[in-house]
Amino acid sequence: MNAIDKFLKQDGTALSLRQKRLDILGSNIANAATPHFKARDIDFASAFKSALGGGDLVTTSANHIEVGGSPASADIKYRVPVSPSLDGNTVELHVEQLQFAENATHYEATLQFLSGRIQTLKSALKGE
Amino acid sequence: MKSLTIFDVAGRAMAAQQVRLNTVASNLANVMSISGSPDNVYKPIKPIFETQYANVPGNNGIATVDTVGIEASKADPEKRYDPNHPLADKDGYIYAPAIDQNAEMVDMLETSRQYQNNIEVLSTAKTLLLKTINVGK
Numbered sequence: 681m682n683a684i685d686k687f688l689k690q691d692g693t694a695l696s697l698r699q700k701r702l703d704i705l706g707s708n709i710a711n712a713a714t715p716h717f718k719a720r721d722i723d724f725a726s727a728f729k730s731a732l733g734g735g736d737l738v739t740t741s742a743n744h745i746e747v748g749g750s751p752a753s754a755d756i757k758y759r760v761p762v763s764p765s766l767d768g769n770t771v772e773l774h775v776e777q778l779q780f781a782e783n784a785t786h787y788e789a790t791l792q793f794l795s796g797r798i799q800t801l802k803s804a805l806k807g808e
Numbered sequence: 809m810k811s812l813t814i815f816d817v818a819g820r821a822m823a824a825q826q827v828r829l830n831t832v833a834s835n836l837a838n839v840m841s842i843s844g845s846p847d848n849v850y851k852p853i854k855p856i857f858e859t860q861y862a863n864v865p866g867n868n869g870i871a872t873v874d875t876v877g878i879e880a881s882k883a884d885p886e887k888r889y890d891p892n893h894p895l896a897d898k899d900g901y902i903y904a905p906a907i908d909q910n911a912e913m914v915d916m917l918e919t920s921r922q923y924q925n926n927i928e929v930l931s932t933a934k935t936l937l938l939k940t941i942n943v944g945k
Contacts, residue, residue: 702814706933707812709926710820791939
């Protein structure tokens with residue numbers, strides 16, 4: 681992995697996980713009135729950890745295998761409802777909306793961090 | 809179905825809610841559709857919603873909703889004795905559709921709320937996407 685990749689990996693991974701979570705929460709909200717639909721979500725903290733993988737382990741040879749998973753392989757779990765409804769739907773709008781708002785805010789924050797890193801890179805390249 | 813984006817998800821959910829709103833409107837419009845026979849009276853309609861999962865390996869948790877059908881209610885029409893009504897049958901009965909106006913109004917409110925929720929999802933996703941396009945500028 682080259683230096684620029686490594687420099688941007690953390691924010692990039694976080695961003696794609698946030699995007700994935702945005703899709704899942706959006707699906708939950710879309711299915712708020714569908715009988716038997718089970719709300720799902722990913723645990724961001726653990727998914728992020730496993731996506732980043734083996735901490736400080738680096739691949740220094742072409743024969744080395746990359747450690748850790750990818751954002752695409754994040755574990756999707758089922759939400760445990762506070763008060764289940766009779767039609768078997770486990771979407772609770774207040775919960776979903778809260779998570780959605782939180783996720784959107786974090787997405788934006790991550791975007792800011794990424795933007796900052798890119799700016800840093802740019803100024804390093806320009807050498808001004 | 810192939811893969812879904814969040815725009816597909818919210819858009820199709822809005823279409824489904826739109827169908828639901830149409831059924832509510834039809835039902836409410838026909839509250840006074842009196843008939844002289846129980847077979848000809850208007851039957852309230854209800855949409856059937858079904859989750860549509862994105863058809864990708866290892867189901868990625870993305871799902872939208874489609875209206876798979878609209879079904880007529882099986883409830884019996886309301887039989888009223890009104891011999892002076894021009895449509896009354898030979899025994900003096902008229903038949904009104906089995907529409908629960910209160911339930912329809914509640915349904916309408918819920919539909920409108922969920923439509924709004926999907927718009928909210930759509931506009932948030934759009935804002936984030938536009939900001940992502942401009943990252944690093």
